[in-house]
Amino acid sequence: MAAGPGIPPRVAGSPFRAARSARNYPHLIARVLELDLVDVTYSGATTLNLLDEPQNGTPPQIDTLDGTESLVTITIGGNDVGYVPALMAAALPRAVRRLPLVGPRIRSALDPVARDQALSLVGDALSTVGNEVRRRAPLARVVFVDYLTLLPPADTPAPPLTAEEADLGRHIADELAEITASVAAETGCEIARASRASRDHHAWSTEPWAEGAGSAVAALLNRGPAPFHPNAAGMRAVADLVVELLRPDQ
Known part of the structure; x- marks a missing residue:
């Protein structure tokens, strides 16, 4: 969500699988505030990848902190609880769910019990993130940036998701x-709270800040935002929100 998969151009020299956009919200904030940016956003990251586990050979994101930072922004947790994976599973054609290898994974992604179990654990993981970032970057303002609203309000259709699938996504x-x-x-x-600021700009709205089911192939080719991820307008809106938080009188 912070990396900006599919929003061109990619950050030069960044890992291909990170899908890191030079127009993601960290880059936009850094330009406005005239900060030197170290961008370690990485698509698909979990709190473990931020704290302890390398991701596709890339060191844990937190290792980049050296105590000189003035600002650290963090968007994490969605992959821990299977938020976007659930939406992407719901958007797949129904016939795919009958395939021997793929079907069980889709059903697991859409299992409400499994999602609630993951939600019950993510708070402790996020607390560890917050405390550890503050310990390693004691001079910095540390800002959690939550997720843009992706789905329309309750009882509003969100095709190709069923009403039940959309309700699960809203709950998560x-x-x-x-x-x-x-x-x-x-x-x-x-x-x-990007989630609040974007309620009227969900993926099915007339002025969306995020993509709907979209095209994973287009995102892979960097020709459009990834499904259920921010678009360029969404990244600008998130950057503006953070800048306003940091500079409330401007």
């Missing part, structure tokens, strides 16, 4: 947003 998004805000407060971090 709402719970994750509240957990993130709570963790930010508990760990002495700040919160930029």
Whole structure:
């Protein structure tokens, strides 16, 4: 969500699988605030990839901190709870669900019990992230940036998702947003609530800040945003939100 998969151009020299856009919200914030940016966003990252585990050979993101930072922004947790994977599974053709190898994975992604179990664990993981970033970057303002609203309001169609699938997505998004805000407060971090700012700009709206089911192939070729991820307008909106938080009088 922070990397900006499919929004051209890619960051020169960045790992291909990171799908890191030079127009993602960290880059836009850095330009406005005239900051030197170290962008370690990486598509598909979990809190483990941020804290402990290399991702496709790339060191944990937190290792880039050296204590000189003035600002650290963090968007994480969605992959821990299977948020976008659930939406992408729901958007697949129904026939795919009957395939021997793929079907069980899709059903697992859309299992409400499994998603609630993941949500029950993500708070502790996010707390560790907040505390550890503050420890390693003691001079920085640390801002959690939650996820743009992807789905329309309840009882509003979101094809090709069924009503039940859309409700599951809303539940995951709402719970994750509240957990993130709570963790930010508990760990002495700040919160930029992109989820609230984007309620009228969901992927099915007339002015979307995120892509709907979209085309994974187009995103892979860097010719359009990844499905259920921010578009260029969404990245600009998130950057503006963070800048406003940091400079409320401007």
